[in-house]
Amino acid sequence: MSTDRLAILGGRPEYSEPLHVGQLYAPPWDEFKDQFDGIFRRRYFTNHGPLVSQLEKDLSEFLNCQAICVTNGTLGLMVALKSLGLSGKVIVPSFTFPATVQALYWAGIEPVFCDVDYDTHAISAEHISPLITEEVTGILYVSLWGGLADTTDIERLAENHSLKLLHDACHAFAASYAKRSSAQIGDVSVFSLHATKILNGLEGGIIATSNHEVADQVRTIRNFHSSHTHAAVPLRINAKMSEAQAGMALLSLTRVRKNVENNLLQWQTFYRNLNDIPGIKIYRYDEQCSGNYQYFNFEIDDVRFGLTRDMLLQCLQSEGIAARRYFSPGVHNLSPYDVLFPQYANTLPNTDKLCLRTLQLPIGAMCTIDTADRISRLIRMAHDDAHLVKNQLAEMP
Ligand SMILES: Cc1ncc(COP(=O)(O)O)c(C=O)c1O
Incomplete structure (x- = not known):
């Protein structure tokens, strides 16, 4: 049952068990x-x-x-x-x-x-x-x-x-x-x-x-x-x-086509629900590409959305939604490469910007169109109540 208040603002979490990203298909x-x-x-x-x-x-x-x-x-x-x-x-x-x-x-x-190229990643x-x-x-x-x-x-x-x-x-x-x-x-x-x-x-x-x-x-x-x-x-x-x-x-191979079709339906649901929210830019597949739609990746512009990517992540996590920051930080900023190859610091602007802004939502065999609807609704609520969420997060230890 969906609530009218975000969990981070005192509502009941949307999911009692964490909902993970990834296909996670299990055969009978x-x-x-x-x-x-x-x-x-x-x-x-x-x-x-x-x-x-x-x-x-x-x-x-x-x-x-x-x-x-x-x-x-x-x-x-x-x-x-x-x-x-x-x-x-x-x-x-x-x-x-x-x-x-x-x-x-x-x-x-x-x-x-x-x-990387900013649009194709x-x-x-x-x-x-x-x-x-x-x-x-x-x-x-x-x-x-x-x-x-x-x-x-x-x-x-x-x-x-x-x-x-x-x-x-x-x-x-x-x-x-x-x-x-x-x-x-x-x-x-x-x-x-x-x-x-x-x-x-x-x-x-x-x-x-x-x-x-x-x-x-x-x-x-x-x-x-x-x-x-x-x-x-x-x-x-x-x-x-x-x-x-x-x-x-x-x-798993015998179900791949079916799982791709299922992912596409979920992907399209997210797309329809989220595309008009200010500050959200959804990763688009090239017209000539036929994908497996196993990932729903989008970018948050904090000024227009009202919250940073990390603030939205905290909101979703408190709802039991294990969204992921893929990829953050970039590998050149990860150990041991940051120390071995310090010459790359601040030389990859598109990578650095994407690493600060992108988020991955659950999609796959553990999810349905209903899941995509419920997660989308929470993201819209986070945008609508952005100032309340921000104040709440500022008060959290
Ligand atoms: C882009 C990319 N390359 C390589 C790997 C490594 O694959 P594996 O986990 O099967 O070792 C992964 C794993 O998720 C990946 O996402």
């Missing part, structure tokens, strides 16, 4: 149990078992390239970086999840932080060009919020400068741009199958490529010793996916 328990019965019957728990093989086959068809499963998206990025022979420095956005940059640093590569050829030097061997491009932007200029730039292009597509499974799949951008794309993602493998990752040599390298690097391929590789690691992960991901 019976189906999951069947997968586990099979795993126990076969006593085949890991090491490229039948469920992982089936998943790789299904994903290769879905993505129309070679799909190689790994433990998680972070290890996927680390293995992909090595398979592409990247070294020295790589250009990367700071407006991303820390794992993107952590993978680089683990692979012994220095990040060259690049500002992605790095652009214009921002990348001035950062290309002799030491730069590649670009680590990140697609955010379950969508894709136009990457043709960046692909041309990479080709002209003989740079490898690695695509962090951890958010972008089942997304396409001008009918081109997210797996077909750059030399390699990496997806995450974390439980919050559109394809849930509990944890998990996919390395997708159309290059057979790179695929051979990936298969060899992800396995600490023997493997079916004999590619000469610089180093190896255990990045295998388990049968339990694959069993879950196979079930």
Whole structure:
């Protein structure tokens, strides 16, 4: 039951249990149990078992390239970086999840932080060009919020400068741009199958490529010793996916299209409800993009809205809504990168501004159109009662 007063002003919280961001899809328990019965019957728990093989086959068809499963998206990025022979420095956005940059640093590569375009939230050829030097061997491009932007200029730039292009597509499974799949951008794309993602493998990752040599390298690097391929590789690691992960991901894959449709309905509801509120700017997908709509991201202009992003976040949290500040701060301002690379402080204006203003709302399998309506209503109330909320927050310890 909705109240007429915000919880922060003394009303009853909208939700008694926290409502989280992320897809959080769970298949019917019976189906999951069947997968586990099979795993126990076969006593085949890991090491490229039948469920992982089936998943790789299904994903290769879905993505129309070679799909190689790994433990998680972070290890996927680390293995992909090595398979592409990247070294020295790589250009990367700071407006991303820390794992993107952590993978680089683990692979012994220095990040060259690049500002993003303010509207697409992605790095652009214009921002990348001035950062290309002799030491730069590649670009680590990140697609955010379950969508894709136009990457043709960046692909041309990479080709002209003989740079490898690695695509962090951890958010972008089942997304396409001008009918081109997210797996077909750059030399390699990496997806995450974390439980919050559109394809849930509990944890998990996919390395997708159309290059057979790179695929051979990936298969060899992800396995600490023997493997079916004999590619000469610089180093190896255990990045295998388990049968339990694959069993879950196979079930999730059958519902991906349905979950995308469901997300889109929720996304549209938020859009309709919030678009006319002063000071709110909703992240828009490009017209040519077909996304998975797993993220509802918007920006708050505090002067026009009446509250800062962080004040609105406090309001929503007191209602039991676990909205998130994705991403704040930018990775260049996070430890250890702020100390290792202090030269980037105050040089990425779009990143710094977005990090202060953006907020992510719950959307996905745990939510409905009704949830989107209820959250939107509270955001409108926060705008209408902004002066009361501000006074209340000023009095809080
Ligand atoms: C943009 C981005 N890159 C990389 C990762 C790492 O993926 P994983 O959690 O599967 O390691 C994430 C995880 O959320 C992410 O959002």
